[in-house]
Amino acid sequence: MKSFKGQTLSWELTGGVIELALHREPCNEIGSATLEELEGFAAALESLAGEVSVAILYSTLKPGFSAGADLRELYRRSQQVSGSERVAGVRSFLERIHRVFNTIDGSAATTIAAVHGITFGGGFELALACDLIIADKSARFCFPELRLGLIPGFGGIPRLKRDLGNAVVRDLLLTGRSMNAAKAQAVGLVSQIAGEGQALTVARSTAAQIKKFDRITSATAKRFIKPIPHEELRLEIEIFCDLFSRPAVEAGLRKFVESSGPMPYLP
Amino acid sequence: MKTIEQTTSEILNLAATYFHIPREQLSPEDDFFTKLGINSLQALELLTRLEQHFQIELPDYEFQGVSDFRTLAERVHSRL
Numbered sequence: 079m080k081s082f083k084g085q086t087l088s089w090e091l092t093g094g095v096i097e098l099a100l101h102r103e104p105c106n107e108i109g110s111a112t113l114e115e116l117e118g119f120a121a122a123l124e125s126l127a128g129e130v131s132v133a134i135l136y137s138t139l140k141p142g143f144s145a146g147a148d149l150r151e152l153y154r155r156s157q158q159v160s161g162s163e164r165v166a167g168v169r170s171f172l173e174r175i176h177r178v179f180n181t182i183d184g185s186a187a188t189t190i191a192a193v194h195g196i197t198f199g200g201g202f203e204l205a206l207a208c209d210l211i212i213a214d215k216s217a218r219f220c221f222p223e224l225r226l227g228l229i230p231g232f233g234g235i236p237r238l239k240r241d242l243g244n245a246v247v248r249d250l251l252l253t254g255r256s257m258n259a260a261k262a263q264a265v266g267l268v269s270q271i272a273g274e275g276q277a278l279t280v281a282r283s284t285a286a287q288i289k290k291f292d293r294i295t296s297a298t299a300k301r302f303i304k305p306i307p308h309e310e311l312r313l314e315i316e317i318f319c320d321l322f323s324r325p326a327v328e329a330g331l332r333k334f335v336e337s338s339g340p341m342p343y344l345p
Numbered sequence: 346m347k348t349i350e351q352t353t354s355e356i357l358n359l360a361a362t363y364f365h366i367p368r369e370q371l372s373p374e375d376d377f378f379t380k381l382g383i384n385s386l387q388a389l390e391l392l393t394r395l396e397q398h399f400q401i402e403l404p405d406y407e408f409q410g411v412s413d414f415r416t417l418a419e420r421v422h423s424r425l
Contacts, residue, residue, distance in 0.1 A: 105386070141386050196386060215397070218389055220405075255404035256389065258396050 079122065086112040089119055094131040095285050096123065096187070105141040108200045108232075109148030113174055120181040127186045131293050132285040135182075135208060136192040136278045143191070143217070146199025149226070153331040165319050168231075172315045175200075175232050179207040183237070183306050186297035188288050192281035193217045194274070198256070203232035206241070209300065212284065213259040213268045214277040220256035226330035231318035236310035242266055347425060353418035356395065360414070363394055373415035395421060 081090040086102035098119055100106040108116075123133060137143045156164045182189055182204075191205035194214040202219050205211050223230050229251070238247045246265050250257060262268040272280040288296070321327060347355075353373050361368040364381045371380060378388070388408065396403055401424040411417050 196389065216390065216393055218393060253404060253406065255406055256392075258393055258402070260397075261402060 080126070082115075082118060082122070084115040084118070087115050087119065089122070091122075091126060091130060094129065094289050095282075096126065096130050096133045098133065098135045100135070100137040100144060101139060103139065104145075105139060105196055106137055106144035106201060107148035107150075108144065108146065108175070108204075109151035110171070112148070113171065113178070116178045117174065120178045123181060123185050123187065130185075130187040131289045131291075131296070133182070133185065133187045133189045133208075134192055134278070134281045134285060135189065135204065136281065137194070140195070142195025142201070143193035143197040144201025144204060145196050146201045146203075146222070147232070149331055149334050153328075153335045156328065156331070161323070165323050168322050169315065169319050172231050172318060176311055176315065179204065179233050180306055180308075180311070183207040183233075183304070184301075186293065186300075188285075188296055188300065190281045190284060192272075192277040194277050196220075198222055199230065199234075200232045203230055203234035203237070206234055206237040209304065210269045210284070211262075211267060212270045212272055212277050212281045213262060214272045214274050215259055216274050217259040217262070217268075217277075218256040219250070219262050219267065220254070221250045222254050222256075224251065224254050226334065227324060227326040228321050228330075229314070229318055231314060233311050233314065235314055236307040238267075239310075240305070240307055347422070349418060349422050352399075352422045352425070353415055355398065356414055356418050356421065359394055359398055360391065363391065371414070373418070374413055376412045377414055377417065378412055399425065401425065 082088060087098060087100050089096055089098040102112055123130065155167060159167060189208040190210045190212060191208040192212045193205055195216050197205055197217055198220040199222055202221065221230050221234060229235065235247060242265060259268055259271055263271055270280055357371045358368060360377065360381060361371055366381060389405065392403060392405055399421055401421065403421060403424060407420045411420060
């Protein structure tokens, strides 16, 4: 299979480049439906490894790349089960997400996240699993998880630390603030800035350049310079599950889900 | 150095242009969520525009307790 059209995302392989388009309204919230289709994409990335030089991930939705985890689904499911089952359910979800993101992170193909607008939480973490982030001027990056009494659970802390070091991670994590594209480039998170609406165009021209190189050499170089922090990723899951069992988290989720005001994405 | 009145005026101009509202319909005391008809996602778009225009970083927690243009201008002004 060299293409897929799903409910939450679609992808197609053409000329050595696989393009994954996220399109789950309103802002590509990552819940069970998206996870299932991402698992299909990850499997395709592995099975098509001999044919893929570059993978580009982008969103077709106006608000942005992805607002992160589907908190409404998370809250709804957590209310359907009790205590230990709740944590077990979350752990299972996280382990599946980590397998997908680890596959993208370690892919032989060079991966590019072409982002715009809201690139928050799990969406930010998906971008961080990629080798390059190309952001249009509207992009904003954020770890809002502390607002809910949680930490990022999709691998964001170990990956951001791997790429940028501790100080930037502390700033984003402990303040929960969002960072604009210019600042993100200044600190080394974003490799190129594109005009508004042009991130995919810039990603495609970057992909055309990358494709010129021998695939085996590129994959070897990537493995050398980009170790996957497996131990820290596993620890992140443990810490997340430990925090998730606290009443403050249920209260934070309920507040977000029940909010009818204009503020849910603001701290 | 800009005055707070200049900063406020620039914010009103920016909001009017970006959200396609006639400038004369906006005043410093207006609740920008209500007047512009925006939600928090669009507020973040406004935040990005403000940062680009004023060449500042404005953490989004600065929106806490802010709903009118004048108070927003004070927060922006404190970073100039």
